[in-house]
Every structure is written in C-alpha cells, then in structure tokens.
Amino acid sequence: MSILCPGTCSELSTDNINILRSVGIRTVVDFLAHSPDQIANKCSFSHTVVSAIRRALLAQHASLVVSGSNIYHQVSQxxxxxxxxxxxxxxxxxxxxxxxxxTELAGASAAGKxxxxxxxAARTSLVPKHCxxxxxxxxxxxxxxxRELMILxxxxxxxxxxxxxxxxxxxAFDVFRLLEVLHNxxxxxxxxxxxxxxLKLVIVDSIAAVIxxxxxxxQIEGHGLMMQVARKLKEIVVEENIAALVTNRVVQSDRNSIKPALGASWLHVPHTRILLTNQREDGTDHSILIRKATIIKSIRQPINLTTRFVLPGN
Incomplete structure (x- = not known):
C-alpha cells in the first residue's frame, strides 16, 4: 500500500500531506476512496487542488484501461x-x-492416431516457415x-x-527423456x-506410452512426473504461441464403454479431446475403412460433435 509522499505533483506538498494525515488520509488508496467533495470539505482544499492530486495519483498508480476490442485484436493477430x-x-x-x-487424440490400437x-505434420510442414x-x-x-502424405x-x-x-x-522412450526435450x-x-x-507444432506420439x-x-512418483509433463506442455504452447498434439490410449470405463487413459488428473490437461474409432463400410469393389472422430472435451465447442473421415491413401 503506497503512502502519500511529496513530489508526486506540485499540489501534493509536505504541508498538504500533513493536513491529509490529520483527517486520516495517509495512503493513495485512502485518497482515492474519498470523493473530491469529501476531501475538499475535510481539508479545506480547493477542488482544483484535489483534482490535480487525484489525476497525478491515478496516472502513477492506476492500471491502463484497455478495451475488449483491443485485447481481442492483439490476441487474434x-x-x-x-x-x-x-x-x-x-x-x-x-x-x-x-x-x-x-489437442489430444485418444483411441484404441489402429484407430488412426x-x-x-x-x-x-505433413500438411503443416508444406507451409513455408511452419516447422x-x-x-x-x-x-x-x-x-x-x-513423404507419401505430402505427395497426396x-x-x-x-x-x-x-x-x-x-x-x-x-x-523419447521414457518420461525422463520426454521431460528433457520439453525442458530444453x-x-x-x-x-x-x-x-x-x-516452430508451429509439437506432436507427442504417444503420451500414454511413457506415462x-x-x-x-x-508408484507414487509417477503422478508427479505426469504433472510435470502436463505443466511443461501447457507452458510451452501458451508462452511460445504454438500448437501441441498428443495421442493417448483408451481404457474400459465403469459404464462398459471406452475412455481416454491416464485418469482424472490428466483430464484437465488437453484443451480439446478427440476420440477416434473405426467403422468399416463395404464399398462396391472393396472394403473402405471409415474412421469416426468425436469431440469429448473442448473449451471452444460443444462436446459430442462427430465427423467421419478417411485417412489419405487408405
């Protein structure tokens, strides 16, 4: 809490500070908490003096006011x-x-993760200066x-x-090597x-293999190591302004369905979770493997949105 000191402006002299202290106004917060009329009446100051001191204190101690549209413009750029x-x-x-x-891709073996x-990776690297x-x-x-996907x-x-x-x-065949890579x-x-x-994208395939x-x-230390990986990944994507894509396994849930592995502690880590499953459909001449992607967690979109897709070259 900042104490009122002489020198902030010409009106905030030692004599005026003593007068303010005599009526219980000792800090910047005390001064700004009172209305100009209250200070003028208590201290016998003119409104011009009170307004000058108030402007000087706000200029020195108040945060800058930024509009929501300016923040949105800065972030979107x-x-x-x-x-x-x-x-x-x-x-x-x-x-x-x-x-x-x-973003996390979760699915069983051969689900297409x-x-x-x-x-x-192929699509991103085709853009110049996108590593x-x-x-x-x-x-x-x-x-x-x-290389085949780039050609396709x-x-x-x-x-x-x-x-x-x-x-x-x-x-990175163990969690310690993964942490070393992320730390560096x-x-x-x-x-x-x-x-x-x-660098625009970091892919970890698969996070479950080492966690x-x-x-x-x-293994009580394992949970702590997992949280270190989670914290470092989220720190990198936010501070370095890059995207991250990780893959995860699935396990059987209590309701006889599948869910991503690594438990409740990992649940909050991905901003978006996509569950991948296979659906085989018979074509005219051969069988085509159709895969289904379902959003099961997102901070931007409704959950349970689903789409079907075919991997390039399949």
Whole structure:
C-alpha cells in the first residue's frame, strides 16, 4: 500500500500531506476512496487542488484501461490455425488446430492416431516457415509415410525436400527423456536456430506410452512426473504461441464403454479431446475403412460433435 509522499505533483506538498494525515488520509488508496467533495470539505482544499492530486495519483498508480476490442485484436493477430490436411477434421475443429492449445487424440490400437498425426505434420510442414517437432515415444514414426502424405496433399516434387526439412523427429522412450526435450525446447526456440524459430507444432506420439508404466499401484512418483509433463506442455504452447498434439490410449470405463487413459488428473490437461474409432463400410469393389472422430472435451465447442473421415491413401 503506497503512502502519500511529496513530489508526486506540485499540489501534493509536505504541508498538504500533513493536513491529509490529520483527517486520516495517509495512503493513495485512502485518497482515492474519498470523493473530491469529501476531501475538499475535510481539508479545506480547493477542488482544483484535489483534482490535480487525484489525476497525478491515478496516472502513477492506476492500471491502463484497455478495451475488449483491443485485447481481442492483439490476441487474434498472434493466433495461428493449423490445417490437418483432412477437411472433415478441420470442419470439426472450426478450422484446425489452434496455437496456444493442446489437442489430444485418444483411441484404441489402429484407430488412426499416428496416421492422423503424420497427416497434420505433413500438411503443416508444406507451409513455408511452419516447422514441426515430432516426439515419438515408440517406433511408429515413418518418414516414408510422411513423404507419401505430402505427395497426396498435392505438393510439387521440388518442394518435398524443403517440407521434409521442416519436420524433425526426436525419440523419447521414457518420461525422463520426454521431460528433457520439453525442458530444453524454450531455449532452442529463442536461439538462432532457423528450425526452432519457426516452430508451429509439437506432436507427442504417444503420451500414454511413457506415462502409463509409471502410474498406478505403489508408484507414487509417477503422478508427479505426469504433472510435470502436463505443466511443461501447457507452458510451452501458451508462452511460445504454438500448437501441441498428443495421442493417448483408451481404457474400459465403469459404464462398459471406452475412455481416454491416464485418469482424472490428466483430464484437465488437453484443451480439446478427440476420440477416434473405426467403422468399416463395404464399398462396391472393396472394403473402405471409415474412421469416426468425436469431440469429448473442448473449451471452444460443444462436446459430442462427430465427423467421419478417411485417412489419405487408405
């Protein structure tokens, strides 16, 4: 709490401060809490003197007033929407993945989580100065599949090498390596590296592979490590203005249905959760694998929105 001191303005002299203190007005808050009329009557000050002191105190101690439209304009200029390369998924997400947000893809084995991650990486890297860091916790990353998806996106052959250079894959086979990568990431973004300076998307495929083995039972340290990963991921996406995409397994729920793994503590971490399932439909000549994506959590959209899609090349 700031005490009234001489020097803030010419009207706030030592004599005037003593007069104010004699009537119980000792701090900036005390002064501003009284109306100008009350101070003028109690201290026998002119309204001109009171108004001058009030303006000086507000200029020095009050926060700047910013309109909601200015805040919206500043935020919207910084946000980036990353298209996934699959139109129905983009429509489901109102355009695509949003920077400053963490999106989770949950599904059973072969539900298309890794393939969708590769599709997003391929589509993002085709945009100039849009780099992707792919953190693989298993052996699922395929550069050949990534190249195939770029070709299917309509990329000219001469642009493929440039796009491939905008994707970097790092393997993290345990939670400690994952934490190390995430911890070093902000420093890499702010150094002179061209790749990290243009980083737009971080993919972790899969988060459950390194977290699930260390939680549950008597492994009390596992929960703390999981929260460290969660905190670091959300810190990176917000402070560095990038998007994050992670994959998760599913487990059986009490109601005989499936739900994302990692328990209630992880529930608050993703801004958006998408559940992937398979639906096989018979075509004329062959069977086509149709996949279904359902939003089960979102901070921007209604839940239970659903779309069906086919992965490129399937």
């Amino acid at each position: 910084k946000l980036t929407i990353l298209h996934t390369g699959i139109q129905s998924i983009d429509n489901l997400l109102s355009g695509g993945l949003l920077s400053t947000e963490l 890794t393939q969708l991650c590769l599709a997003v 992707v860091l792919y953190i693989s916790t298993g052996a699922d990353f395929s550069s050949e599949r990534l 996106s309509g990329s000219p052959q001469k642009n493929l090498s440039e796009a491939l250079e905008q994707v970097k894959c790092i393997h 990431l902000p420093a890499l973004i702010h150094n002179d590296s061209v790749f990290y300076a243009h 699930a083995p260390i939680i549950g039972g008597k």
